[in-house]
Amino acid sequence: MEKKKYNFSHEQYFSIPIDKLSSDKSRPFPLFIYLEQNDHLILIRFAGDELPHEKLQFYKQKKLESFWSLKEFQNEWLKYLDENPNTNGNPLPEQKTYEARSLEAALAVDALTAKELSDEQKKEVLKSVSSGMMSSLSTIKDPAQFQETFKKFQEFTEDVVQTALESHEMESVYDQIKKLTELDHSVVTSSMSVMFALGIGYSDKDFLANLSIGALMHDVGFIELPTNLLTVPETKMTPEQFAVYRSHVQKGVDLVQKNKIPITTQVKEIILQHHEKFDGTGYPLGLKGFKLSEHSQLVSIADRFGLFMNGLYDGVERPPDAALQALKQFDSGSTPRYYSPELFLTVMQLIEDSRQQSTQTKK
Ligand SMILES: [Fe+2]
Numbered sequence: 379m380e381k382k383k384y385n386f387s388h389e390q391y392f393s394i395p396i397d398k399l400s401s402d403k404s405r406p407f408p409l410f411i412y413l414e415q416n417d418h419l420i421l422i423r424f425a426g427d428e429l430p431h432e433k434l435q436f437y438k439q440k441k442l443e444s445f446w447s448l449k450e451f452q453n454e455w456l457k458y459l460d461e462n463p464n465t466n467g468n469p470l471p472e473q474k475t476y477e478a479r480s481l482e483a484a485l486a487v488d489a490l491t492a493k494e495l496s497d498e499q500k501k502e503v504l505k506s507v508s509s510g511m512m513s514s515l516s517t518i519k520d521p522a523q524f525q526e527t528f529k530k531f532q533e534f535t536e537d538v539v540q541t542a543l544e545s546h547e548m549e550s551v552y553d554q555i556k557k558l559t560e561l562d563h564s565v566v567t568s569s570m571s572v573m574f575a576l577g578i579g580y581s582d583k584d585f586l587a588n589l590s591i592g593a594l595m596h597d598v599g600f601i602e603l604p605t606n607l608l609t610v611p612e613t614k615m616t617p618e619q620f621a622v623y624r625s626h627v628q629k630g631v632d633l634v635q636k637n638k639i640p641i642t643t644q645v646k647e648i649i650l651q652h653h654e655k656f657d658g659t660g661y662p663l664g665l666k667g668f669k670l671s672e673h674s675q676l677v678s679i680a681d682r683f684g685l686f687m688n689g690l691y692d693g694v695e696r697p698p699d700a701a702l703q704a705l706k707q708f709d710s711g712s713t714p715r716y717y718s719p720e721l722f723l724t725v726m727q728l729i730e731d732s733r734q735q736s737t738q739t740k741k
Pocket residue numbers: 596597626652653
């Protein structure tokens with residue numbers, strides 16, 4: 379029965395019903411979770427690693443029915459079942475629950491909050507989740523699918539960021555900001571910044587929270603621009619229009635200060651630097667190279683992707699996959715102009731990897 383549902387190689391894995399696992403015993407076998415979207419198994423715990431009961435409960439709430447493990451550990455599993463015969467159906471103690479609206483978010487939140495995982499393990503899980511989700515971008519063609527996918531991405535981002543905000547009492551700021559920036563472009567930029575960051579190995583909760591908030595706010599200065607200017611593609615603006623347009627950067631910072639929104643230095647840098655370029659030809663300050671924060675460079679890449687999609691770069695609207703391809707060509711010369719070359723190449727590699735996952739899944 380299961381073979382019909384799952385496409386990965388069955389010879390190597392067996393399934394473990396979640397109800398058969400005990401929450402207080404360490405397990406002498408690794409645990410994987412299957413993500414249907416990209417037909418991918420993600421290693422969440424090595425053999426012997428803890429999976430605390432609140433996490434087990436968390437996965438049950440996400441209606442996860444079974445984990446998977448490697449066949450070579452089947453004897454350990456049978457022995458474990460013998461030793462823990464009464465686990466089935468045992469109610470788990472009430473525990474603090476995490477926010478997660480999808481299995482992907484559950485995996486990411488688990489990794490970000492798991493004290494028992496090494497940094498390397500966390501990064502592996504986060505990378506797999508991100509590139510798995512991004513692989514769905516290459517098949518989207520119509521706008522309805524597009525809306526649905528980015529809604530999912532944004533929910534994922536919010537769930538991930540929520541785990542960091544708890545520790546920072548920044549939650550109310552986040553809610554305020556969401557009200558200020560209802561624009562689709564902000565949502566796309568924020569969720570793609572987080573996807574890129576997770577996909578290339580960032581696993582620091584504060585970094586991700588600042589990145590997401592800064593990306594949501596990066597164009598907050600648009601509120602002060604004439605609305606008719608906001609529909610003119612960047613490359614089609616007259617010099618006069620462009621002069622007004624570029625003022626959105628400083629206007630954004632002024633607006634935040636005027637409204638006394640308590641933003642972090644990193645968020646301010648994102649607002650200020652998202653149009654700076656690696657070669658120093660950006661605006662408003664013409665900052666060069668490594669003076670630019672990593673946050674703002676990531677947001678700048680995601681921002682550009684958003685502009686390729688919504689047509690506000692050159693008047694051409696593109697589906698996500700074409701926008702990613704346009705992004706790839708945007709700064710691919712031997713002399714980087716816009717972005718830190720290392721960062722840009724790593725993000726481009728992530729895009730390529732997730733496209734390949736998508737073609738493999740389709741086969
Ligand atoms: Fe901008």
